[in-house]
């Protein structure tokens with residue numbers, strides 16, 4: 001047996017935008033084990049429920065993570081709305097769905113860029129982020145923010161999208177389709193990208209299920225599971241078909257996310273066709289009492305919000321289980337047996353979001 | 360804008376940010392905003408860096424890391440705190456694990472406000488930092504000369 005060495009990786013590392021620390025146990029160049037240690041971004045925001053009331057917590061929930069910020073806000077709002085039996089107007093639900101899918105688009109493009117950066121394809125990184133800016137422009141036009149929007153509230157949304165703006169958006173999304181196809185063709189067909197992604201970091205269907213992987217990580221291993229099927233927000237009225245691949249390697253994860261880009265464009269088109277008119281919020285009176293589990297599908301997978309309220313304006317407990325947290329065991333599995341040079345890439349293929357993992 | 364005589368390199372560290380400011384810092388490097396036109400290059404190595412950009416507040420776990428990165432950077436160095444969290448602790452100020460802004464741990468030269476800080480203001484902060492860097496550099500050089508002369 002070769003001699004074992006331990007190489008520390010992170011928390012400050014060029015390929016990681018966020019701090020996570022791994023101790024990599026190596027035999028020559030092969031990783032035999034990866035031991036994570038986390039907590040560099042831990043803020044303890046769940047405990048803020050004691051200091052901020054349930055309406056203010058919407059803004060805290062949005063800041064669990066700046067990438068899926070909208071979805072975090074929405075997940076929390078839907079949980080509280082459920083406890084309070086609030087009937088959210090249809091238009092608000094559709095607007096939420098629209099913003100959700102826009103978030104997914106920008107998040108997946110961001111990931112594609114970071115992936116390209118991880119294997120050293122700089123111009124592809126720039127191109128992905130250039131596309132992403134177009135979506136941020138639309139976010140800015142409709143909500144006023146680029147990454148943190150604060151448009152959710154208990155009982156609906158705070159801003160409406162006027163019909164002309166919506167029409168303009170739909171046209172922009174239509175144009176985006178062709179651009180996206182050109183961009184993603186490089187990821188799927190380019191020789192050097194294929195060399196880096198194919199046959200790296202296998203995760204079998206059984207492993208994915210037993211390790212509790214979620215989102216694209218799970219779907220890339222051949223499990224057809226997407227929480228949008230449960231029909232929260234307006235997803236119940238739309239046709240959502242999970243994007244699945246059966247290969248289970250890094251290439252498959254890339255493929256699934258690219259498939260989801262086009263799925264999001266399709267969902268946005270459906271939202272545009274069916275957008276109802278009417279109010280965007282209803283007034284909410286009183287304090288919540290009771291508890292609820294809310295699940296929603298974020299770009300990285302299934303997120304769970306648990307809210308328990310006691311009839312006062314401060315909640316008893318808010319608990320968030322985020323997708324990256326669920327994907328870390330699967331990531332450690334893919335790292336076992338990999339080459340040291342592939343480690344940054346493998347960490348990126350789960351699309352890690354450390355700030356939501358540690359909250 | 361300060362007259363630039365050299366290209367300062369930049370190191371970004373994510374303290375305990377929510378990713379909002381973090382992603383905006385990265386967005387500054389991409390074609391739409393492109394800080395490289397000011398000669399600013401993003402590096403991953405503290406030993407190569409002149410400007411330290413920190414997003415997010417300081418917590419018990421990352422305090423030592425931030426201190427270490429700061430001490431590894433060569434003199435003179437400039438620190439930019441990006442976002443409300445890095446300036447004061449922001450929305451997370453009351454969290455049990457947050458000590459406060461970056462200035463609770465290392466000296467900060469430039470504060471960039473916003474939650475999330477916009478790329479325009481981040482670039483503004485970086486350009487200001489370049490000015491501060493220039494000043495510090497000149498002072499550093501003249502002090503060194505003096506020291507040499509007196510010894």
Ligand code: SF4
Nearest residue numbers: 377379442443444474
């Ligand atoms: S200032 Fe706001 S956007 Fe920036 S890291 Fe803090 S909470 Fe996130």
